[in-house]
Amino acid sequence: MxxxxxxxxxxxxxxxxxxxxxxxxxxxxxxxxxxxxxxxxxxxxxxxxxxxxxxxxxxxxxxxxxxxxxxxxxxxxxxxxxxxxxxxxxxxxxxxxxxxxxxxxxxxxxxWPEAVGTHWALYLLTGKSHPHGMAVQVLRSSSKAIETGRTAVDEGALTKDGAVGAVVINAAREAVWACYFDDGTCALEEITLPDDLQNVPAPGEEGHNDWLYRWEQHITRLL
Known part of the structure; x- marks a missing residue:
């Protein structure tokens, strides 16, 4: 100023x-x-x-x-x-x-929470059983990323290789929304990731693959 x-x-x-x-x-x-x-x-x-x-x-x-x-x-x-x-x-x-x-x-x-970082990464964990697959999409708004993730997990329950978990990451590499499909309630459950999963190293950075593994393990324990 x-x-x-x-x-x-x-x-x-x-x-x-x-x-x-x-x-x-x-x-x-x-x-x-x-x-x-x-x-x-x-x-x-x-x-x-x-x-x-x-x-x-x-x-x-x-x-x-x-x-x-x-x-x-x-x-x-x-x-x-x-x-x-x-x-x-x-x-x-x-x-x-x-x-x-x-x-x-x-x-x-x-x-202006959505002004900076128009690239929002959506990570999807796919497949009903281990080993799970992984899919990543980049969207231009948090609302669109969350909507896409929610839809993917909702529809994933209908297919063997569909999405079972999702997380949206902002430009600051912070997890801002996450969910998984709860087979017990047969519904999507929004969750808050634990502190050690809140900050996500960028692809290619040290720790990114480790984060992916720990996030997969966290979702797997919830399924």
Whole structure:
């Protein structure tokens, strides 16, 4: 986040001018809506504070102003979500998003949990009995990865070589969702993996094959 004291005078003037443009936009839209308050097109106060502070008209105008300002804030948040998502797809990190929006990396991750890391790995454990097989898919959203994993395990119960377990891993190589097919209840069971399976080494990294083996053993014990 840029410190306001580190900005040159031109940068400060640009920010002040931008905020003035936003205020002007909110006020112009408020005046446009004043017809709902009984004002004609050319009537109404020239500024938000032109009316007597305690008058009923001032109350109505200020509430209308608040309504418009809230809508602007909602629209800005929607634009920020879209911008953060597109930045993440372009390779921006949560630290980058935090710097751009004036918040910490952790706050950026919490605000836009799916912005960074559009590649979500879905690991499927296949086959009814040992040795199990393994299948990996890469998807562009966590919801799609989870939906695909849930469907695969649900349908896997119908075939000998179908999926019996699934786990979704985010771009930070963290397990964010897991499940297996419980033959006892004949239903998919969502589970939380133990701590030693939460972090997943990337393919090719030391420990990746060991993680796959331990995850397979964990699911096998549940079947």
């Amino acid at each position: 840029a410190d306001v004291w580190e900005l040159d005078s031109e940068g400060i003037e640009e920010r002040v001018a931008f905020r003035a443009q936003v205020r002007d936009l909110v006020w112009r839209e408020t005046k446009r809506r004043m017809r709902f308050l009984g004002f004609s097109e050319h009537e109404g106060p020239a500024t938000p504070n032109a009316l007597a502070p305690t008058s009923a008209a001032a109350k109505a105008v200020h509430l209308m102003y608040l309504e418009v300002a809230t809508e602007v804030g909602d629209a800005a948040r929607e634009l920020a979500v879209d911008a953060a998502t597109r930045a993440g797809r372009a390779g921006a990190s949560y630290a980058d998003l935090g710097d751009a929006s004036g918040i910490t990396r952790q706050a950026a991750r919490k605000r």
